[in-house]
Amino acid sequence: MWDVVVVGAGPAGATAAIAALRARPDARVLLLDRSGFPRDKVCGDGVAPHALDVLEALGVRGLVDDWAPVHRLQLARGEAEVERLMRRPARVVPRKVFDARLVDAAVASGAELRRHRVRSVAVGRGGIRLDDTIEAHAVVAADGAYSVLRRAAGAGPSGRRALAFRAYAPTRELGRSRQVIRFGQQRQPSYAWAFDRGDGWSNIGYGEVLGRRAPPSRGTMTAALDRLLPEVSDGAVEWRAHHLPLSSARWWQPDGRILLAGDAASLVNPMTGEGIFYAVATGALAGQHAVTGPAAGAGRRHRVAVRALLASHLRQTAVVSRLLPVPGIVPAGLRAAAADQRVFDDLVELGLGRGHLTPAAVAGVVRHLRA
Ligand SMILES: Cc1cc2nc3c(=O)[nH]c(=O)nc-3n(C[C@H](O)[C@H](O)[C@H](O)COP(=O)(O)OP(=O)(O)OC[C@H]3O[C@@H](n4cnc5c(N)ncnc54)[C@H](O)[C@@H]3O)c2cc1C
Incomplete structure (x- = not known):
């Protein structure tokens, strides 16, 4: 019986495996993926510094230091345009490279990596059986946008x-x-x-x-x-x-032994499409809570931790993303960011990290909307 089986070895899953072993070095951790690594993943490959912060806190340092830092961000809509230096650079790293390195780090931490496509999930009183052959006290669902585990946990399809x-x-x-x-x-x-x-x-x-x-x-x-x-x-x-x-204002995670992370948890920023930061952040919490405390309470612990980290941020990104189609909003945001570095920085935090709508950003957008 595995202490935790992580299904999906993308950023959410590999980080979950690392976090589980960091929280409990004697834990038996199995990392499954239907693909062999390195494998491609369709993505913009933009890795925000916030994601690297999470990995560094887990002891994974310098993962993409050999890729050029990208300091400048240019945003435009029609005539409205802003180009500024970001407070901290991003990196653009092909996922074939990024994910394989993270999987190597998980294996180096002590996880067992197996190529296996999960097709069936049976939730019992004492644990979970995957495909009738693999048993675990807890399972991290990190199997991406078309998650099998998410359905098994009782979630409907993701929202938008x-x-x-x-x-x-x-x-x-x-x-x-x-x-x-x-x-x-x-x-x-x-x-x-x-x-x-x-x-x-x-x-x-x-x-x-x-x-x-x-x-x-x-x-x-x-x-x-x-x-x-x-x-x-x-x-x-x-x-x-x-x-x-895309994420919504309300984030869902059931009680029990299945812990959702990353795209399987429907966590992609609805303003920007950023998902790697959410994936590593929720993967880290899922791995930790899967192995610390009774497995039957893991889902509840994970829900509390993710909500503490992201709930208010998710509410704000949900509101802003609904406003994006309103005529004039995006150009007003770009002009406000062009006029004030603080507004630019605040909007970047909201779009790439877990930032909030600051008074400066709201005032700037309203001013330019009126103008
Ligand atoms: C076009 C595009 C551009 C994007 N651009 C960016 C960007 O620039 N920056 C950013 O931060 N985010 C971006 N995103 C979002 C980002 O790609 C995802 O949020 C991120 O990959 C989520 O990581 P994950 O680990 O949850 O899932 P994934 O990376 O999808 O990993 C899931 C893993 O699960 C495996 N798997 C699936 N089903 C099973 C199964 N049944 N059994 C076993 N294994 C299984 C898959 O093989 C895969 O390895 C973009 C997304 C798209 C589509």
């Missing part, structure tokens, strides 16, 4: 979703040494991006929140990317699409 596609293209002058985001004006909310990896290549893509209208086709998304960021897709390779399960 976005659909995005990405590719890799040679870096153009427009996007050199920066992360560029251009908000769409037609299908809302939407944006195109070009994130410089610093090695001659950029991660480029386009995504939009799904609503009542028909989901975008591949052709619609390519046209939107070309319209918003002309020429960045010249020479692009490795086009792939994926869903993003």
Whole structure:
């Protein structure tokens, strides 16, 4: 019987395994993934410094120090534009690299890694059985946007979703040494991006929140990317699409032995599509609470801890994301950020970390909305 089985070895799962072993070095931890590593994951590859903070606190230091720091962020919608230095740089690291390194760190911590696709989950009084063969006191559900474990825990499908596609293209002058985001004006909310990896290549893509209208086709998304960021897709390779399960104002986690983390917990920032910070932050809490205290109470402990960390932030991002389609809001936010570094920093914290709407940011947006 394993103390904890972690299903999914992306950022949420690998971090959960590391955190479990840090909390209880004698714990028996099994890390399962349907893929062998290194494996690709469709993503913008933007790793916020907040995610690296969580990993450092768990003893995983310097994981991506060999990738160029990206200090500049440019945001634009139509004529409104801001480009500033971020308080702390991000890194743009292909997930093939980032996730494999994190999995190596989990194995080095003492987790056993196995390639296995989980198909069935049976929750009993004394533990959980996966595919009739693997038994655990507790299970961390870190199996991503199409989570099998989330359904087994009794959750409905995640709420709002976005659909995005990405590719890799040679870096153009427009996007050199920066992360560029251009908000769409037609299908809302939407944006195109070009994130410089610093090695001659950029991660480029386009995504939009799904609503009542028909989901975008591949052709619609390519046209939107070309319209918003002309020429960045010249020479692009490795086009792939994926869903993003966006967070809402209320976060759900049941009592019991299944602990949700990352995309499986429907935790992607609805303003920006950022999910790696939430994945490592909730993975860390899930791993810790799975092995400390009775397993039957792990879900409750995890819920309390995640709510303490994120609840008020999630409420605010939910409100702001609902306001994004309101005419004038995004340009007002960009102009306020262009006028005041503090507003820029506050909006970056809200979009990439667990920041809040500050009085300076609200006042700045309202002022520019009136203007
Ligand atoms: C186009 C796009 C761009 C994005 N850009 C960014 C960005 O720039 N920055 C950012 O922070 N976030 C970004 N995100 C969000 C980010 O990719 C996710 O939030 C993040 O990957 C979540 O990590 P995770 O560990 O929860 O899930 P994942 O990374 O999806 O990992 C889940 C793992 O579970 C495994 N798995 C799935 N099902 C099973 C099963 N049944 N059995 C065993 N294993 C299974 C998978 O193989 C996978 O390895 C983007 C997302 C998309 C789609």
